[in-house]
Amino acid sequence: MSQPLRWEDDALWVLDQRRLPAEEAWLRCDSPADVAAAIRTLAVRGAPAIGLAAAYGMALASDRAAAAELLRSARPTAVNLAWAVGRSLQADDPLALAERLHAEQREADRKLSEMGAELLPEGARALTHCNAGALATGGLGTAGGVLLAAWEHGRLAHVWVDETRPLLQGARLTAWELGRAGIPHRVITDSSAGGLMARGDVDVVVVGADRIAANGDVANKVGTYPLAVLAERHGIPFHVAAPVSTLDPATPSGGEIPIEERDPSEVASGSPALNLAFDVTPAELVASIVTEAGVLRPPYAESIAAAAR
Amino acid sequence: MSQPLRWEDDALWVLDQRRLPAEEAWLRCDSPADVAAAIRTLAVRGAPAIGLAAAYGMALASDRAAAAELLRSARPTAVNLAWAVGRSLQADDPLALAERLHAEQREADRKLSEMGAELLPEGARALTHCNAGALATGGLGTAGGVLLAAWEHGRLAHVWVDETRPLLQGARLTAWELGRAGIPHRVITDSSAGGLMARGDVDVVVVGADRIAANGDVANKVGTYPLAVLAERHGIPFHVAAPVSTLDPATPSGGEIPIEERDPSEVASGSPALNLAFDVTPAELVASIVTEAGVLRPPYAESIAAAAR
Numbered sequence: 020m021s022q023p024l025r026w027e028d029d030a031l032w033v034l035d036q037r038r039l040p041a042e043e044a045w046l047r048c049d050s051p052a053d054v055a056a057a058i059r060t061l062a063v064r065g066a067p068a069i070g071l072a073a074a075y076g077m078a079l080a081s082d083r084a085a086a087a088e089l090l091r092s093a094r095p096t097a098v099n100l101a102w103a104v105g106r107s108l109q110a111d112d113p114l115a116l117a118e119r120l121h122a123e124q125r126e127a128d129r130k131l132s133e134m135g136a137e138l139l140p141e142g143a144r145a146l147t148h149c150n151a152g153a154l155a156t157g158g159l160g161t162a163g164g165v166l167l168a169a170w171e172h173g174r175l176a177h178v179w180v181d182e183t184r185p186l187l188q189g190a191r192l193t194a195w196e197l198g199r200a201g202i203p204h205r206v207i208t209d210s211s212a213g214g215l216m217a218r219g220d221v222d223v224v225v226v227g228a229d230r231i232a233a234n235g236d237v238a239n240k241v242g243t244y245p246l247a248v249l250a251e252r253h254g255i256p257f258h259v260a261a262p263v264s265t266l267d268p269a270t271p272s273g274g275e276i277p278i279e280e281r282d283p284s285e286v287a288s289g290s291p292a293l294n295l296a297f298d299v300t301p302a303e304l305v306a307s308i309v310t311e312a313g314v315l316r317p318p319y320a321e322s323i324a325a326a327a328r
Numbered sequence: 329m330s331q332p333l334r335w336e337d338d339a340l341w342v343l344d345q346r347r348l349p350a351e352e353a354w355l356r357c358d359s360p361a362d363v364a365a366a367i368r369t370l371a372v373r374g375a376p377a378i379g380l381a382a383a384y385g386m387a388l389a390s391d392r393a394a395a396a397e398l399l400r401s402a403r404p405t406a407v408n409l410a411w412a413v414g415r416s417l418q419a420d421d422p423l424a425l426a427e428r429l430h431a432e433q434r435e436a437d438r439k440l441s442e443m444g445a446e447l448l449p450e451g452a453r454a455l456t457h458c459n460a461g462a463l464a465t466g467g468l469g470t471a472g473g474v475l476l477a478a479w480e481h482g483r484l485a486h487v488w489v490d491e492t493r494p495l496l497q498g499a500r501l502t503a504w505e506l507g508r509a510g511i512p513h514r515v516i517t518d519s520s521a522g523g524l525m526a527r528g529d530v531d532v533v534v535v536g537a538d539r540i541a542a543n544g545d546v547a548n549k550v551g552t553y554p555l556a557v558l559a560e561r562h563g564i565p566f567h568v569a570a571p572v573s574t575l576d577p578a579t580p581s582g583g584e585i586p587i588e589e590r591d592p593s594e595v596a597s598g599s600p601a602l603n604l605a606f607d608v609t610p611a612e613l614v615a616s617i618v619t620e621a622g623v624l625r626p627p628y629a630e631s632i633a634a635a636a637r
Contacts, residue, residue, distance in 0.1 A: 040598070179602075182595060184493060184517040194599040206596040207604075208493040210518040210551025214587070214607035217553065242519025244526065245554050252557055278523070286491065287515040289349070290503040293488075295516075298523035 021196070023068045023154045024075065026118070031075040035062045036154055036188075040195040051076040051086035058093040058100070061186065065155025066229045066265055067124050070099030074117035077107035095277040096238055096297045098230040098267040121157055127262040127311035128158030135165030135225065135260050135309040139174045143222045146179040146212055149240035150192035151227025151260065161227040161260040163196060165309065170202045178204040179215060183240060185285045185294065209242045216253040224250045228261040228308075235302030235319025236273030241295050247304035256306040263310050266327040273299035330505070332377045332463050333384065335427070340384040344371045345463055345497075349504040360385045360395035367402040367409070370495065374464020375538040375574055376433050379408030383426035386416035404586040405547055405606045407539040407576040430466055436571040436620035437467030444474030444534065444569050444618040448483045452531045455488040455521055458549035459501035460536025460569065470536040470569035472505060474618065479511045487513040488524060492549060494594045494603065518551045525562040533559045537570040537617075544611030544628025545582030550604050556613035565615040572619050575636040582608030 021043075025032045031048040037060070038044050046062055048054045054076030057063050063072045073090040080086030087104045094100060103120060110116035139145065145166060152163025159167060169175040178197055183189035190206045197204040207215065215221050224246055230238040237243070237259050250257040270276055276299060283292035308315040308323070315322035330352075334341045340357040346369070347353050355371055357363045363385030365371075367378045382399040389395030396413045403409060412429060419425035448454065454475060458464075461472025468476060478484040487506055492498035499515045506513040516524065524530050533555055539547045546552070546568050559566040579585055585608060592601035617624040617632070624631035 180599075181519075182493070184491070184519065190596045190599060190601075194596065198599065204600065205592075206599045206601040208518070208550065208595055210490075210493065210554055211602070211604050211607075213554035213557065214550055214604055215602075217608065241517065241523055245519055245522035245558055248522065248561055249554055249557055283514075286517055287499045287503065290489075290499060290507065290515045291513065292515040293520070293524075295520050295523055298520075299526065 021153055022157060023063050024071055024157055026075060031072065031079065033057045033063045033072065036064060036192060037062055039191055049079060051080045051089050054079065055089045055093040065150065066097035066099040067156035067262055068154065069094065069097055070103035070264060071117065071121050071124060071157045073100050074103040074107050074120050077104060078114035078117050083108065094279055096229045096279045099264050102264050124156055124262065125158035128156055128160060128164045130311040131161065131260055131262065131309045132159050132164030132168040134314050135258065136168035136172050136174060138258055138307060138309065139169045140222055141174055142176045143169065143174055144177045144179065144220060145175060146221045146224045147193060148181040148189060148226050148243055148246060149183045150188040152193055152196040154192050154196065155227060161262065162225040163193065165225050165260050166202065167200055170200065175202065178202060179221060180204050180206045181209045181212065181242065182206050183242065184209055212246055213249045216249050216255060221255055224255060224257045226259055228259050228265050229297060230270065230276050231261060231266050231308060231323065232270045232272045232276060233268045233320060233323060234272045235305060235308065235317065235323060237300045237305060238273060238276045238297050239300065241298045244298040244300045247300040251304050257304055258307050258309060259305055260309040263312050263326055266323050268324060268327045273301065330462055331466060332372050333380055333466055335384060340381065340388065342366045342372045342381065345373060345501060346371055348500055358388060360389045360398050363388065364398045364402040374459065375406035375408040376465035376571055378403065378406055379412035379573060380426065380430050380433060380466045382409050383412040383416050383429050386413060387423035387426050392417065403588060405538045405588045408573050411573045433465055433571065434467035437465055437469060437473045439620040440470065440569055440571065440618050441468050441473030441477040443623050444567065445477035445481050445483060447567055447616060447618065447623065448478045449531055450483055451485045452478065452483055453486045453529060454484060455530045455533045456502060457490040457498060457535050457552055457555055458492045459497040461502055461505040463501050463505065464536060470571065471534040472502065474534050474569050475511065476509055479509065484511065487511055488530060489513050489515045490518045490521065490551065491515050492551065493518055521555055522558045525558050525564060530564055533564060533566045535568055537568050537574050538606060539579065539585050540570060540575050540617060540632065541579045541581045541585060542577045542629060542632055543581045544614060544617065544626065544632060546609045546614060547582060547585045547606050548609065550607045553607040553609045556609040560613050566613055567616050567618060568614055569618040572621050572635055575632050577633060577636045582610065
């Protein structure tokens with residue numbers, strides 16, 4: 020289980036995920052600015068992992084208010100950033116808080132992975148998008164943890180891994196994690212999922228989330244929404260796995276979630292391009308939201324309010 | 329209007345589309361085997377263009393039966409290959425036949441482009457997938473021709489160009505063609521279309537086709553089917569533009585269309601991968617099929633039978 024973060028020598032060390040799987044290089048962060056840069060440039064990514072990175076970043080701050088501002092604004096879509104920074108501002112010892120959040124994340128992942136695994140049918144051929152494994156959380160992973168637990172319980176036959184353009188977190192990170200865990204998998208282009216579902220080759224979709232609104236709308240890596248629409252058409256359950264820290268009861272619906280637009284050069288060189296990093300899946304397409312506080316079911320307004328309390 | 333093919337010095341010259349847009353390099357083909365290799369390796373691609381290439385390939389044959397076999401099997405999904413080879417086998421002068429088919433394609437593209445343009449709303453923001461422009465047909469293009477005609481008639485505001493993984497025919501070829509024509513466009517990742525439709529930024533989808541079954545099911549570049557499903561959800565018309573030579577009344581439905589599986593290395597290096605080149609869009613999701621014989625509407629079993637006669 021490769022971890023995205025570690026604290027050592029009074030610094031935060033970030034596994035540079037941009038260079039995986041070719042190389043395991045660690046970046047040393049000595050200041051909140053270093054951490055914000057690592058988040059912004061995607062050296063560390065995944066909603067829970069960037070929340071933890073921000074918490075550690077707060078432990079590197081001399082001016083905590085300025086650090087909070089910097090870290091909160093590093094990326095706009097994941098709510099875990101604001102959540103972790105908010106928790107840190109209320110703490111006496113930011114480092115102890117970061118370490119506690121990290122431990123809580125590990126425990127949350129363990130719990131939600133076990134609960135999520137039970138949602139998969141025996142011999143499941145699952146499809147996932149982007150990376151929601153250990154690299155994305157600092158624990159077992161969310162969607163990735165569910166797949167790992169299902170594999171360990173003998174319920175998982177195979178994983179279809181969306182390559183996840185433009186930065187290929189699926190092909191680079193998820194495939195690498197699944198390979199290390201010995202789980203049978205194949206990488207596909209993001210637009211192959213429809214054809215595979217139509218052929219009857221997909222039993223379940225499991226994805227992570229960057230922010231879940233009060234009504235159950237889910238912001239996640241761009242391409243998640245098309246999967247949910249296709250899954251509905253083919254009667255395939257679409258599950259979202261996320262810790263409670265990803266629930267955002269203060270945001271009424273997906274329409275109010277800010278969607279990060281990244282540099283067009285990540286998509287196309289030489290042509291004009293639009294690079295939306297996320298999309299919103301409406302709650303009606305979500306079969307369940309698997310959290311460490313339980314498996315949330317519709318109506319989500321109620322189940323999310325109860326879990327986020 | 330860049331053309332994919334030309335006949336010169338008793339040889340077929342193929343514009344090597346694998347090297348576009350960086351470089352305009354022409355491959356000389358002196359034998360049916362050379363042409364089959366150019367088709368197989370995607371130096372020339374697009375259903376109508378590979379049909380024409382095969383027709384010219386027949387004109388290079390000493391043994392026409394062997395050449396027919398070789399060219400027909402170069403790629404499995406597009407019906408235009410078998411159609412063009414079949415026409416050539418019945419011709420006295422294969423070169424004259426190839427040139428006539430080429431001229432017919434130009435005329436078909438011109439006609440269907442004009443008819444298709446009228447289907448677009450004023451100020452349309454269109455979305456297209458892969459490349460169905462001049463490079464794909466040897467004429468104006470099918471879907472690309474429709475966009476070009478709509479632009480000339482002042483009906484088109486903007487084109488969203490799916491980059492079209494794994495070989496990026498949208499980002500490399502369609503964006504290049506639109507740029508040369510001065511048509512405003514932006515490249516997006518294939519999985520961005522859902523989010524754009526949900527935001528209300530797409531008015532119409534226009535794509536080409538590699539084979540259209542007797543019932544109206546459409547085989548086209550993988551990723552077409554998800555677009556059709558998303559378009560239906562958002563009430564966006566989904567049009568297919570294709571010459572009559574792409575209609576295949578002998579194939580009852582999409583289930584019987586062979587779907588090419590290409591080398592996994594086109595998708596992922598180092599991980600296991602599945603590389604389906606096409607998918608099938610069921611006729612129920614297709615608003616119209618624009619051909620040179622008219623705009624076909626449901627019920628397609630009837631309109632296709634009439635057009636293909």
